[in-house]
Amino acid sequence: xxxxxxxxxxxxxxxxxxxxxxxxxxxxxxxxxxxxxxxxxxxxxxxxxxxxxxxxxxxxxxxxxxxxxxxxxxxxxxxxxxxxxxxxxxxxxxxxxxxxxxxxxxxxxxxxxxxxxxxxxxxxxxxxxxxxxxxxxxxxxxxxxxxxxxxxxxxxxxxxxxxxxxxxxxxxxxxxxxxxxxxxxxxxxxxxxxxxxxxxxxxxxxxxxxxxxxxxxxxxxxxxxxxxxxxxxxxxxxxxxxxxxxxxxxxxxxxxxxxxxxxxxxxxxxxxxxxxxxxxxxxxxxxxxxxxxxxxxxxxxxxxxxxxxxxxxxxxxxxxxxxxxxxxxxxxxxxxxxxxxxxxxxxxxxxxxxxxxxxxxxxxxxxxxxxxxxxxxxxxxxxxxxxxxxxxxxxxxxxxxxxxxxxxxxxxxxxxxxxxxxxxxxxxxxxxxxxxxxxxxxxxxxxxxxxxxxxxxxxxxxxxxxxxxxxxxxxxxxxxxxxxxxxxxxxxxxxxxxxxxxxxxxxxxxxxxxxxxxxxxxxxxxxxxxxxxxxxxxxxxxxxxxxxxxxxxxxxxxxxxxxxxxxxxxxxxxxxxxxxxxxxxxxxxxxx
Amino acid sequence: xxxxxxxxxxxxxxxxxxxxxxxxxxxxxxxxxxxxxxxxxxxxxxxxxxxxxxxxxxxxxxxxxxxxxxxxxxxxxxxxxxxxxxxxxxxxxxxxxxxxxxxxxxxxxxxxxxxxxxxxxxxxxxxxxxxxxxxxxxxxxxxxxxxxxxxxxxxxxxxxxxxxxxxxxxxxxxxxxxxxxxxxxxxxxxxxxxxxxxxxxxxxxxxxxxxxxxxxxxxxxxxxxxxxxxxxxxxxxxxxxxxxxxxxxxxxxxxxxxxxxxxxxxxxxxxxxxxxxxxxxx
Numbered sequence: 001x002x003x004x005x006x007x008x009x010x011x012x013x014x015x016x017x018x019x020x021x022x023x024x025x026x027x028x029x030x031x032x033x034x035x036x037x038x039x040x041x042x043x044x045x046x047x048x049x050x051x052x053x054x055x056x057x058x059x060x061x062x063x064x065x066x067x068x069x070x071x072x073x074x075x076x077x078x079x080x081x082x083x084x085x086x087x088x089x090x091x092x093x094x095x096x097x098x099x100x101x102x103x104x105x106x107x108x109x110x111x112x113x114x115x116x117x118x119x120x121x122x123x124x125x126x127x128x129x130x131x132x133x134x135x136x137x138x139x140x141x142x143x144x145x146x147x148x149x150x151x152x153x154x155x156x157x158x159x160x161x162x163x164x165x166x167x168x169x170x171x172x173x174x175x176x177x178x179x180x181x182x183x184x185x186x187x188x189x190x191x192x193x194x195x196x197x198x199x200x201x202x203x204x205x206x207x208x209x210x211x212x213x214x215x216x217x218x219x220x221x222x223x224x225x226x227x228x229x230x231x232x233x234x235x236x237x238x239x240x241x242x243x244x245x246x247x248x249x250x251x252x253x254x255x256x257x258x259x260x261x262x263x264x265x266x267x268x269x270x271x272x273x274x275x276x277x278x279x280x281x282x283x284x285x286x287x288x289x290x291x292x293x294x295x296x297x298x299x300x301x302x303x304x305x306x307x308x309x310x311x312x313x314x315x316x317x318x319x320x321x322x323x324x325x326x327x328x329x330x331x332x333x334x335x336x337x338x339x340x341x342x343x344x345x346x347x348x349x350x351x352x353x354x355x356x357x358x359x360x361x362x363x364x365x366x367x368x369x370x371x372x373x374x375x376x377x378x379x380x381x382x383x384x385x386x387x388x389x390x391x392x393x394x395x396x397x398x399x400x401x402x403x404x405x406x407x408x409x410x411x412x413x414x415x416x417x418x419x420x421x422x423x424x425x426x427x428x429x430x431x432x433x434x435x436x437x438x439x440x441x442x443x444x445x446x447x448x449x450x451x452x453x454x455x456x457x458x459x460x461x462x463x464x465x466x467x468x469x470x471x472x473x474x475x476x477x478x479x480x481x482x483x484x485x486x487x488x489x490x491x492x493x494x495x496x497x498x499x500x501x502x503x504x505x506x507x508x509x510x511x512x513x514x515x516x517x518x519x520x521x522x523x524x525x526x527x528x529x530x531x532x533x534x535x536x537x538x539x540x541x542x543x544x545x546x547x548x549x550x551x552x553x554x555x556x557x558x559x560x561x562x563x564x565x566x567x568x569x570x571x572x573x574x575x576x577x578x579x580x581x582x583x584x585x586x587x588x589x590x591x592x
Numbered sequence: 593x594x595x596x597x598x599x600x601x602x603x604x605x606x607x608x609x610x611x612x613x614x615x616x617x618x619x620x621x622x623x624x625x626x627x628x629x630x631x632x633x634x635x636x637x638x639x640x641x642x643x644x645x646x647x648x649x650x651x652x653x654x655x656x657x658x659x660x661x662x663x664x665x666x667x668x669x670x671x672x673x674x675x676x677x678x679x680x681x682x683x684x685x686x687x688x689x690x691x692x693x694x695x696x697x698x699x700x701x702x703x704x705x706x707x708x709x710x711x712x713x714x715x716x717x718x719x720x721x722x723x724x725x726x727x728x729x730x731x732x733x734x735x736x737x738x739x740x741x742x743x744x745x746x747x748x749x750x751x752x753x754x755x756x757x758x759x760x761x762x763x764x765x766x767x768x769x770x771x772x773x774x775x776x777x778x779x780x781x782x783x784x785x786x787x788x789x790x791x792x793x794x795x796x797x798x799x800x801x802x803x804x805x806x807x808x809x810x811x812x813x814x815x816x817x818x819x820x821x822x823x824x825x826x827x828x829x830x831x832x833x834x835x836x837x838x839x840x841x842x843x844x845x846x847x848x849x850x851x852x853x854x855x856x857x858x859x860x861x862x863x864x865x866x867x868x869x870x871x872x873x874x
Binding site: 156163166179265268270282316318319320322323347348351355359363365366369372385386394395397401402406420422467471474479482485489491493495498499500504576577583 | 602
C-alpha cells in the first residue's frame with residue numbers, strides 16, 4: 001500500500017525559468033520556503049506591533065519619541081485607546097494566522113513531508129501552489145486595513161459579536177467604529193482566504209502521507225514530525241470549515257444585514273438603534289472556539305513533532321517511547337475537539353456545561369504530560385550535542401511545561417473565574433505560542449536550514465541568539481502570571497486607572513524594557529539567517545548524522561527529490577545501536 | 593564544558609521563575625484581598641493547583657538541568673544508552689498525572705456549583721440590576737426590599753427605582769443578587785475582590801450573587817455623605833473584563849459595602865430623595 005505513484009524516478013530534464021522555478025513554483029520545497037519567508041516577514045511586523053503594545057503598557061499614554069507624530073493629533077502625539085485596540089488585535093491575528101500556522105503547517109509541512117516519507121513531491125502540486133497564493137489576499141487585506149476609514153480591526157483576534165458584527169441602518173460601520181468598520185470586514189475577508197489556504201494544504205498533506213510513502217515506510221516508521229503534521233492536517237481539515245463558515249456568517253451580518261449574531265431585540269447604542277435581530281451573540285463563540293481551540297494544537301503539534309526529531313538526533317539516542325508519543329499526539333487531537341467550551345466558562349453559557357468541558361480539558365493534560373516525560377527520558381543517559389537547534393528544542397520542552405501547567409489553573413472552573421481575561425491568560429498563551437511554538441520553529445530552522453538552502457547557519461551566533469532570547473522572553477512573559485494573579489485584565493489601554501492594578505506599573509515597565517531588548521536580540525537571528533544564505537559554510541548531505549530520508553539527498557534537494565525511490569528498512573530513531581560501526585543507522589540501511 | 597554553562601543558564605532561568613512566584617506575595621503582588629463568602633473556596637483551589645503544578649515544575653526542571661549537566665558534553669567516541677522505551681515508566685507517567693488530574697477536577701465541582709449553578713443560589717437579601725453600556729455600569733436598585741417577581745422587575749422596573757452609575761452598594765453579610773444585562777456589546781462584570789466575573793450578553797439576563805464578609809464604607813454624619821474607609825485599604829473595584837471598544841479600560845466602578853442593612857437603607861433613602869428633588873438648574 002505504501003508503494004504509491006512515487007516509485008518512478010523523477011528527475012526533470014527541462015530547466016524552468018526563474019518565474020516558474022522560484023515564484024509560481026509547484027515544487028513543494030520552494031512553496032515551503034515561500035511560506036517560511038512570508039511568515040518570517042510577518043513575524044517582524046507582528047513583533048513590532050507587540051512592541052508598540054508594550055510601549056503603551058510600560059508608559060501609559062506617554063509622549064512617544066520619534067514616531068509620536070504618526071498618531072492622531074487629537075491625542076497630542078500619544079496613542080489613542082482605539083489605536084491600541086488595533087495594535088493588539090492585529091498583533092494576535094498576524095502571529096496566529098500569518099506566522100505560526102503558515103510557518104509550521106505551510107512552511108515545514110510542505111518542505112518536510114515529501115522528503116521525510118520518500119515522495120517526489122506533494123500529491124497535488126498545483127493545489128499546493130494555490131494554497132500559498134491564497135495567502136496573498138490575506139496579507140494584502142490585513143495590512144491594508146490600517147489605511148481604510150476607521151483603521152484596522154480592533155476588537156481582538158476573537159472578534160466577538162456584537163462589537164465586531166453590529167451594523168447600523170446607515171452602513172457597514174458598527175457604533176464601535178473606529179474599531180469594527182471597514183477594517184473588520186477586511187479582517188474577515190483575509191481570514192477566509194487563510195482558511196481556504198489551510199484547507200487546500202491539509203487535504204494535500206493527508207493524501208501525500210496516506211498514498212505516497214516510499215516502500216517500507218510503514219506508518220510506525222514515520223518520523224514524529226510527519227506524524228504530527230498528519231494529525232495537524234486532519235485537525236485542520238475537520239475544524240477549519242467551521243471557522244470559515246462562521247467568518248462568512250459574520251461577513252454577511254456586516255455587509256448584507258443578516259442577523260446571525262444579533263439578538264431578537266436588536267441593540268441600543270446611546271440614541272442609535274440597530275434593526276431587530278433573530279440570532280445569538282453566543283453562537284459565534286461556539287463556532288469560533290470549535291475551530292480555534294483545535295487551532296491551538298495546530299500551532300503546537302508540528303513543533304512537538306519537530307522537537308522530537310531534533311532531540312533524538314542531537315541526543316544521539318532513540319526517541320523514548322515512540323508509540324506512546326504517537327498515541328499522545330492522537331489523544332491531544334481527539335480530545336482537542338471536545339474542550340472548546342473552556343474558553344467560555346464566564347460567557348453566560350450554562351455553568352453545568354462548564355463542568356463537562358472542565359473534565360475533558362483536564363484529561364488533555366495527560367497526553368501532554370506523557371510527551372514531556374518521554375522527551376526528558378530521551379535526554380537521560382544520552383550523548384547530547386548542544387547545537388543551536390538542540391538548545392532551542394530543549395527550551396521548547398521546559399517552556400511547554402510552564403505553558404501546560406498554567407493551563408490547569410484556567411481549566412479549573414472556579415479558579416478561572418478569577419484569572420479569565422487577565423494577564424494570566426496572556427502569559428499562558430505566550431508560553432505556549434511564543435515560548436514553545438516559536439522555540440520549536442527556531443529549532444526547526446537551525447536544524448533544516450542546511451537542507452533548505454545548502455548552507456549552514458552560524459552555530460556561534462545561533463547560540464548567542466538563543467541565550468538572549470531564552471532569558472529575555474522569560475523576563476517578558478513570566479511576570480505576566482504574577483500580575484494576572486492580581487487580576488490585571490488583558491486588553492487594557494491604561495490599568496493605572498485602578499487602585500488594584502496601579503501598583504503593578506513597575507512590573508509593566510520592566511516587562512516593556514525586556515520586550516524591547518528581546519526584539520533587538522532578534523536582529524542577530526535575522527542577520528544570521530540572511531547572511532548565511534550567501535556566506536554560510538556549504539552544507540554536506542547529512543550534517544547532523546541523522547537517520548531520516550531527507551538527509552540522504554543533496555542539500556538542497558533537486559526537483560523530484562530522490563534519484564531513485566528510497567526503500568525504508570527501519571524506524572527513524574536508530575541511534576547508538578550496539579554493535580553498529582556508526583552512531584546512527586539511516587532508515588535506508590538494509591537489515592543485516 | 594559548555595554543557596555546564598547551558599545547564600546553569602537553564603537552571604538559572606527556571607529558578608528565577610520559581611522564585612518569582614514564591615516571592616511575589618512578599619512584595620504584595622498577589623491575589624487581591626478577598627472579601628466574598630466563596631472567595632476562600634476559590635483561593636484554596638488556586639493554592640491546591642499551585643502546589644501540584646509547582647511540584648511537577650520543579651521535578652521536570654531538575655531532571656532537565658541534570659540531563660544537560662551530565663550528558664550534554666557530546667563525545668563522538670561515546671555511545672548513548674540504547675533504549676526505545678519502558679512500559680512501566682510509560683504507565684507510571686500516564687497514570688500518576690491522570691490520578692492527580694482527576695482529583696483536581698472533582699475538587700473543583702463543589703465550589704463551581706456553589707458559585708454558579710442556578711439551583712444553588714441562596715435567597716437574595718438584595719437585588720440589583722446592572723446594565724453595562726459603552727462605557728459605564730448603570731445600576732438600578734428597588735426602593736424597598738426585594739421585588740416579588742425579580743425577573744419581571746429586572747426587565748421593566750418600578751417607578752421609584754433608584755439609579756446609580758458605577759457604584760455597587762450592599763451591606764456586610766447580604767446575599768446580593770445581581771441581574772446582568774447589556775443593550776449594546778459584550779461586557780464582563782468583574783469584581784476582583786469578590787472573585788467573581790461574568791460576561792454580559794445582549795438579549796440575555798444573567799444572574800450572579802456575591803456576599804461581602806467585610807464592610808468598607810463609613811457615613812459622615814456632619815455632611816451626610818458616604819465614603820470609603822481609608823483604613824480598609826485600596827478600593828474594591830468593578831472592572832470590565834470583556835473587550836467593549838475604545839474606553840473598555842475605563843469602565844471603572846467601586847463597591848461600597850455598608851456595615852449593616854440599616855446603613856444601606858439610609859444611603860438608599862438619601863439617594864432616592866436626592867434624585868427626586870434634583871432640578872436641572874441646580
